[in-house]
Structures are given as C-alpha cells and as structure tokens.
Amino acid sequence: MRRCKVGLISAKRFPAVSFLKSLLEHSDVSSVHVLKEDYIRVSKYVERGLGKVSVHEELESLFDEVNSLVVVSTDRKDRACALQALERNIPVLIDGPIADDMNGLKKAIGSADNLYAVNVLLYDECFRELVSLARKDTLGEVLSVSVTSRLKVYDRKSVLDSLYSFLYVLIDLLSKTVEEPIENTVVAAEASDAGIFTLFETSNKRLVSIDVHYCRDRNEIRGIVLGTSGAVVLKWPKRDILVYSTQYTGRIYYGEEFSMIVLDKFLRGLLEEARIDSERLEYLHEILFGLRKVTKGK
Known part of the structure; x- marks a missing residue:
C-alpha cells in the first residue's frame, strides 16, 4: 500500500482541524503539508503528531511534495488552488463548493478522474x-x-x-x-x-x-x-x-469519538461513493449561487 504525502489547503473553517487530526493519525500518511498561514491558524488545536507536518511558504512548493490534496473550500482562493492541483494531475478531495460559477464548475468536472467531492453521508x-x-x-x-x-x-x-x-x-x-x-x-x-x-x-x-x-x-x-x-x-x-x-x-x-470516514476511503483509493455526480453538483451549486444572488453575499 502506498504511503501518502497529503496536502491540506485552507484551515479557515470546520472541518479543517478534523481533517488535520485524522491525517496525522492515519497509518497510510507519511507526511502532511500545509501553508504557513494555515499552520498558524490551527496548530494550537492539535495535541500530537505535528512532527509529520511540513510547513510551506508557497503553494508551488507544497504541490511539488504531495501526491494527494484535501481542500476545505471556503473562498475563491481555495477553489483556485484545487483547480491548479487538478491541472497538475494531483487527486483532490474537496469539502464544500467546487466553483464560483457554472463555467468554473464545468472546468472542474472536466478533471473528473482526479476530483472527489465529499459525500456528506460519509462525514x-x-x-x-x-x-x-x-x-x-x-x-x-x-x-x-x-x-x-x-x-x-x-x-x-x-x-x-x-x-x-x-x-x-x-x-x-x-x-x-x-x-x-x-x-x-x-x-x-x-x-x-x-x-x-x-x-x-x-x-x-x-x-x-x-x-x-x-x-x-x-x-x-x-x-x-x-x-x-x-x-x-x-x-x-x-x-x-x-x-x-x-x-x-x-x-x-x-x-x-468523531472520525472522517470519507478521508480514510480517499486515502485507500476506495472512494467510489465520492466520485463526482456532475448532475448533483450542478444542482447544489445552482442553489448556492441563487442564494448568494438573493442575499448579495457574493
């Protein structure tokens, strides 16, 4: 079984800390790679395992070291990072919205072989x-x-x-x-x-x-x-x-005791349940885009 070098992008909201703890405890993960800004935000919530963490100043440096990526999607910057990783053929597990408009969503869906969307039933x-x-x-x-x-x-x-x-x-x-x-x-x-x-x-x-x-x-x-x-x-x-x-x-x-079932399946290459359903993704994003338009939360 391969040893995973996993990047974690964006520690701005839950479940970033849960993902980080699960990655550090997972036997198949040899190292976890994070950006400096994310490490500063969440390291204080982690009691053990930080010796497996490598901190990077730049995104390109992080990409060069990982063979898979977990993105806790919060804003445009996070979603842009996910797309960059997909363009480099890095498998991406993304929690939350994948894109900021339908064109961006279609572009992400075009990388379906490496894109995994978190199935909420596997939380x-x-x-x-x-x-x-x-x-x-x-x-x-x-x-x-x-x-x-x-x-x-x-x-x-x-x-x-x-x-x-x-x-x-x-x-x-x-x-x-x-x-x-x-x-x-x-x-x-x-x-x-x-x-x-x-x-x-x-x-x-x-x-x-x-x-x-x-x-x-x-x-x-x-x-x-x-x-x-x-x-x-x-x-x-x-x-x-x-x-x-x-x-x-x-x-x-x-x-x-809370564990991220979806993460374990992703790392073990068994995440068929999180393989993207393009129709459902379009449906969920249309609802979200409509909400943000109504509330002007752009």
Whole structure:
C-alpha cells in the first residue's frame, strides 16, 4: 500500500482541524503539508503528531511534495488552488463548493478522474443514520426538515464565506433526507450578527430550513425531521439521535469519538461513493449561487 504525502489547503473553517487530526493519525500518511498561514491558524488545536507536518511558504512548493490534496473550500482562493492541483494531475478531495460559477464548475468536472467531492453521508455515521430514519416508515410521511448549526471559523476575515460554504454541505444533507429536489427559495437572508437564514420548498411542498451561525469556540448541529407519525432529532457533535414516533421511541448514541470516514476511503483509493455526480453538483451549486444572488453575499 502506498504511503501518502497529503496536502491540506485552507484551515479557515470546520472541518479543517478534523481533517488535520485524522491525517496525522492515519497509518497510510507519511507526511502532511500545509501553508504557513494555515499552520498558524490551527496548530494550537492539535495535541500530537505535528512532527509529520511540513510547513510551506508557497503553494508551488507544497504541490511539488504531495501526491494527494484535501481542500476545505471556503473562498475563491481555495477553489483556485484545487483547480491548479487538478491541472497538475494531483487527486483532490474537496469539502464544500467546487466553483464560483457554472463555467468554473464545468472546468472542474472536466478533471473528473482526479476530483472527489465529499459525500456528506460519509462525514459521520450519524448523518447516514438520520437520512436512513427519514426514509423509513417510522416517521410516516416527512413534512419538514430543519437544521440549526453553529460553525467554528478559524479565520475571522472569512466568516461569511465560511458560512456559505458550510451551508452548501447542509443543503446536500437535507436534500438527501427529503429525497426530492429543492425547487423554491422562500427566504434567504444574512443576519447582522454573522448568520444566514434560509427556508426552501421542495417539489412536493415540503419545507427545508437551514440556519448557520458563526461561533468562536465550538461546532454544533441540531437537526429535526418531522413526519406525520413522529420526529427524529440529531444532536452533533454529541452524535446523539433521538427518535419519537407512534411505533418506536428511543435513542441511538454513537459516542463522541468523531472520525472522517470519507478521508480514510480517499486515502485507500476506495472512494467510489465520492466520485463526482456532475448532475448533483450542478444542482447544489445552482442553489448556492441563487442564494448568494438573493442575499448579495457574493
């Protein structure tokens, strides 16, 4: 099995620290390469393993040393870095938006052999369980899905870009939960206290609500799926799922040890689930671009 020399680009928001810790602990990773600005942002959150980290002043120097790249996409600069890596035939795993317009997305999709988009269901087992429960008969017909999230941002200058990028991830999660397209943006607004509020309507008139807020000290997701026969509540990072229904009431607890399943599959060359689905990527980006146009968060 090959030893991976992995670059990590952009440590401006969650899950950059989770990716870094997982890379440092992974037995197949011989070294992790980061830019100096990213190292300064997140090294204080890592307790061990920093001896495997090589710090680079320039992006070209980093590219010369790696055979794979993880990009936590937050802003235009990050997405440009991902495209540069793809042009050099470096496999890229990207979390968040891939491009800033449809032309850029088509260019990235043209490098499909080396591009992997994070499947939100591979973030954590509890996300997969949330979607599974919503699709079972336990809740009856799903009426609405909502998520409120607090996002830890490591670069104060990138708060708004970080919120939109993580909103993209949550749109992916909730659209998979309801199993039907989001067709209408009912409400989209930026709050003065660094937050984004959205309300969508699906093709069958189900409501999907996503609120994302900036937070200095923690990441938190609270999701609720409401059906005609019950509800499911997800609490993360406690990784706790509560089920209330006419058929069953109980708790599914995964423990607070969080690992990036998607990263392990990427490094081992088994990431078929994250191979890009161009139609879905276009669908998700169209929603995000539409939101930014409505809120003028360009």
